[in-house]
Amino acid sequence: MTTLTTRTAGAPAGERRRSARRTRRRRRRGPSAYAVLVGMTALAAIMLIPFVVVVFNALKSPAEYSANGPLAPPEGLYLQGVRDFWERVDFGRVLFNSALISGSVAVGAVLLSVLNAYALGIGRVKGRMWVLVVLLMANTLPQEALVYPLFYLSKQFGLYDTRLGVIIVFTVIQSAFGTYLLSSVLSTFPRPLLEAARIDGAGRWQILWRVVVPVVRPTLSVLLVFFFIWTWNEFLIPMVFLQSNDNQTVSVALGVLHGQRLMDATMSSAAALLGLIPTVVFFLIFQRTLSRGLTAGAIK
Amino acid sequence: MTERTAKQAAARNRDGRLAYLPYLVPGVLLFIAVIGVPFVMNLYTSFTEWEGIGTPRWIGLDNYTELAGDGDFWASFRNNVLVIVGMAIVPTAIGLVLAAVLTDLIDRHFGPRTASVLRACIYLPQVLPVVIAGIVWSWLLNPESGAVNELLDAVGLGGLAHDWLGDPGTALWTVMAVMVWVQIGFPLVVFMSGLQRVDPSLYEAAEIDGATWARRFRHVTLPQIRPEIFVVLLWTTIAALKAFAHIFVLTKGGPGGATNVPSYYSYVSFFERTEVGYGSAISTVLTLIILALTVVFLRMQGRDLGEER
Numbered sequence: 001m002t003t004l005t006t007r008t009a010g011a012p013a014g015e016r017r018r019s020a021r022r023t024r025r026r027r028r029r030g031p032s033a034y035a036v037l038v039g040m041t042a043l044a045a046i047m048l049i050p051f052v053v054v055v056f057n058a059l060k061s062p063a064e065y066s067a068n069g070p071l072a073p074p075e076g077l078y079l080q081g082v083r084d085f086w087e088r089v090d091f092g093r094v095l096f097n098s099a100l101i102s103g104s105v106a107v108g109a110v111l112l113s114v115l116n117a118y119a120l121g122i123g124r125v126k127g128r129m130w131v132l133v134v135l136l137m138a139n140t141l142p143q144e145a146l147v148y149p150l151f152y153l154s155k156q157f158g159l160y161d162t163r164l165g166v167i168i169v170f171t172v173i174q175s176a177f178g179t180y181l182l183s184s185v186l187s188t189f190p191r192p193l194l195e196a197a198r199i200d201g202a203g204r205w206q207i208l209w210r211v212v213v214p215v216v217r218p219t220l221s222v223l224l225v226f227f228f229i230w231t232w233n234e235f236l237i238p239m240v241f242l243q244s245n246d247n248q249t250v251s252v253a254l255g256v257l258h259g260q261r262l263m264d265a266t267m268s269s270a271a272a273l274l275g276l277i278p279t280v281v282f283f284l285i286f287q288r289t290l291s292r293g294l295t296a297g298a299i300k
Numbered sequence: 301m302t303e304r305t306a307k308q309a310a311a312r313n314r315d316g317r318l319a320y321l322p323y324l325v326p327g328v329l330l331f332i333a334v335i336g337v338p339f340v341m342n343l344y345t346s347f348t349e350w351e352g353i354g355t356p357r358w359i360g361l362d363n364y365t366e367l368a369g370d371g372d373f374w375a376s377f378r379n380n381v382l383v384i385v386g387m388a389i390v391p392t393a394i395g396l397v398l399a400a401v402l403t404d405l406i407d408r409h410f411g412p413r414t415a416s417v418l419r420a421c422i423y424l425p426q427v428l429p430v431v432i433a434g435i436v437w438s439w440l441l442n443p444e445s446g447a448v449n450e451l452l453d454a455v456g457l458g459g460l461a462h463d464w465l466g467d468p469g470t471a472l473w474t475v476m477a478v479m480v481w482v483q484i485g486f487p488l489v490v491f492m493s494g495l496q497r498v499d500p501s502l503y504e505a506a507e508i509d510g511a512t513w514a515r516r517f518r519h520v521t522l523p524q525i526r527p528e529i530f531v532v533l534l535w536t537t538i539a540a541l542k543a544f545a546h547i548f549v550l551t552k553g554g555p556g557g558a559t560n561v562p563s564y565y566s567y568v569s570f571f572e573r574t575e576v577g578y579g580s581a582i583s584t585v586l587t588l589i590i591l592a593l594t595v596v597f598l599r600m601q602g603r604d605l606g607e608e609r
Binding site: 033036037040041043044045047048050051053054057065066069070071112115116118119120122123124125131135137138140141142143144145146147148149150152153168169171172173175176179204208229232233235236240250251252254255258259265268269271272275276279280282283 | 319320321323324326327330331333334335337338339341342345352398401402405406409410414417418421422424425427428429430431432434435436437438439440442445446447450451454481484538541542544545548549552562563566567570571576579580582583584586587590591594
């Protein structure tokens, strides 16, 4: 696939070179430009095929699956498989757990990042570079190097198999990145704005919430989205922490069930469909925020 | 500013700095509790023999000397090198070409809407939780009536159909292919946003000089988004070294250790074999590698930026 796109991509240049002298700025769609478009569309289709196949098969009855195979589109809407699976894993509860954990982490980690970054970026606390380097290392640390002590400590403190334990751990892990990003944003915060607020008699606490936070709100919303999705997608630590079915997240419940190798083909596709839907929904909602956020992150 | 007010400002600044310290307290305390203490504990247990209960017994460097002679451990590292190829190098290379094609050709000839729709399609797998992507693919690759084998059959290549994840000869390559599918969107999106910065007149000038697409790619696109290439390579390489969920869901390190990686190996040592000390040693080595890599990358990046200035 790649070789195809690169090869076709090379072609239009020569052709355009000739036309460049005649029309420098006018868009010109030669046949080779269309070839590139076809190649890219084919690639996009290949990327999407797994999603389509999952949807097809989640809507088939087991009998239809064994008769027509996985590639045929479904003949009707058979929702029983999805419904059975929903009840089997108590998917409503699992979904609620994921939303609760990811939502709490997103809010908590943004708050923590704001406080940290206020001290580091605006307060310019001594040794701030050192603090940032340590935080950055924490962000790149493999979770494998933390998971066993966290597991052990959570048992000592009664946080094992609680959603609160997972929330605390990820609030800290996510806020490391948030602090890093926000500190560099806040270090360029316009000083006159702060001075003006100070002259008006505002204290530091008021300045933070009335002046600083409103100005960086777009960045905060990007962080909120990132933290939510990152936490939603986490697997290792939630799996180790959340032993009982009542507390498990979507990824943990589906991953553990999958690991037991008990699922048949239609059940697997029902599981995959139920796992897909929330993230595709987030994707559609957050797509703009996400690409904006990536732009901000990439240049930093 | 007069000298006096400058002095006053400096004094206020000094007080100010101290006054900001309380804002750092909750963050620092939580950080010590959740990252600092566990990290030190992990380091300590790597010098002990411990089953997770009772008192750890200090054995010095024994875990590390055992690691050095452990064939499974070295095999897991060799596998991890291929995982890096599948998760970092190949997606970065493909992402570069695709980003250039989408920005340079599709956007200009068919408009930004077409380009952003294509980008969204390619990015979509990135938002899937790794576990879900793993379930999707292990089901597609299922040896009996999986969609991949059926598709090969349908196009007359039924002879190629086999147990992709169950055959030690193909398991790791299959995992790598799945990773490429998952991973491509990330470099693509970052590179495309990087290319927005590039001055279009550079391309026009190159075109007028008669540069082919390939030459413009090499001499204009690549140098312009070098910072992004560094960031993406570092980020994805670290992610590859930490790849756990992919392996857990797709193969559980099998068949016969063919897809075992250090992160999965440490997990097995912790929770299945309850050799906690040994698992800690593995994860400590992994941590050191990641930190060393980060430092090397940042150095290279720093030098790179230094040269440009």
